[in-house]
Amino acid sequence: MDTHAVWMDATREHVQLPEDGQIRGCMAGCWIRGIDIANKHVKSKNRSAPVSENVYLLLLVKLYRFLARRTDSNFNKVVLKRLYMSRVNRPPVSLSRLSCLTKNVTAKTAVVIGTITDDERLDVVPKLSVAALRVTKSARARILNAGGEVLTLDQLALRAPTGSNCVLLRGERNAREAVKHFGRGPGTPHSHTKPYVRSKGRKFERARGRRASRGYKN
Numbered sequence: 358m359d360t361h362a363v364w365m366d367a368t369r370e371h372v373q374l375p376e377d378g379q380i381r382g383c384m385a386g387c388w389i390r391g392i393d394i395a396n397k398h399v400k401s402k403n404r405s406a407p408v409s410e411n412v413y414l415l416l417l418v419k420l421y422r423f424l425a426r427r428t429d430s431n432f433n434k435v436v437l438k439r440l441y442m443s444r445v446n447r448p449p450v451s452l453s454r455l456s457c458l459t460k461n462v463t464a465k466t467a468v469v470i471g472t473i474t475d476d477e478r479l480d481v482v483p484k485l486s487v488a489a490l491r492v493t494k495s496a497r498a499r500i501l502n503a504g505g506e507v508l509t510l511d512q513l514a515l516r517a518p519t520g521s522n523c524v525l526l527r528g529e530r531n532a533r534e535a536v537k538h539f540g541r542g543p544g545t546p547h548s549h550t551k552p553y554v555r556s557k558g559r560k561f562e563r564a565r566g567r568r569a570s571r572g573y574k575n
Contacts, residue, residue, distance in 0.1 A: 404441040414440065414490075417510050424518060432520025436510070439470035439527070447471035448528030452496055453479040455487065458526055466523045468513065475499060488513040488523075548575060 407414055418440050424433040439447065450469050453476040459467050466486040473487060475495040482499045488508040492500070497507050508516070517523050543552035544566040554561050565572040 403438075407441050408443065417490075420511060420514055424514060428519050430519035432523065432525065433518075435525060436468070436470060436520075442470075445533070446530060447490070448530050448532065449474045450489075450526055450528045451476040451479075452482055452499065454528070455485060455526070456483050459483075459485065459524065462524050464522065466508065466513065466517070468510075468520075468523050468525050469527065470510075470525075471528060544575075546573065546575060 407418060409415075418437065421433055421437040421440060424430070425437045447470060449472040451474050455467055455469075455473065456479065459465070463483070463485075466488055469487065469489040471489065472491045472493065473489045473496050474493050482503040482505075484503050485500050485505040486508070487500060487505065488510055490510065492507050500507055513523070537551040538553060540550040541548035543550045544562070546566075552562055566575055568574055
């Protein structure tokens with residue numbers, strides 16, 4: 358009989374106790390009702406380590422695990438979580454977006470757990486202090502020429518172990534081309550999903566659902 362699931366209505370009058378008065382073994386089940394918790398299927402879907410085998414990334418994880426554990430800074434916990442992420446979830450940030458987001462916080466270091474890329478449409482690069490996993494060659498040159506600085510994450514940990522005077526930024530995760538094809542089927546009412554087509558010419562998916570004269574128009 359499963360003593361954890363079945364309640365046995367027993368009292369001290371029904372059970373003869375040992376001389377020392379301690380309840381042991383099967384008798385303990387008469388007095389204590391257990392709770393069945395299905396721990397078998399209770400699990401976290403979040404990453405607890407990166408899948409990448411990059412040794413430099415693993416060293417950064419080791420560093421920020423220590424900082425997240427030994428400091429009360431939420432900044433280090435967020436950095437550690439983002440180091441675990443896949444590349445799809447670590448989108449790049451362009452110089453133009455960096456300059457826009459740091460317009461009012463020029464005295465702080467912009468931290469990107471990902472790649473900082475160049476943007477040729479940006480004419481003048483402001484003086485920036487950035488720290489990132491990776492900075493492209495042209496973006497690094499433009500930042501340094503403007504009098505800014507580029508730090509690695511281990512250098513940032515030495516300068517700001519708790520993330521003080523740092524602002525954490527990230528790119529748009531849904532800016533990928535693949536995301537444009539997600540959603541309701543293309544051609545269905547009120548759908549703006551991009552179709553998978555061979556070409557974008559006059560003869561390709563331009564009739565039903567695209568013109569009011571051919572059924573309906575979204």
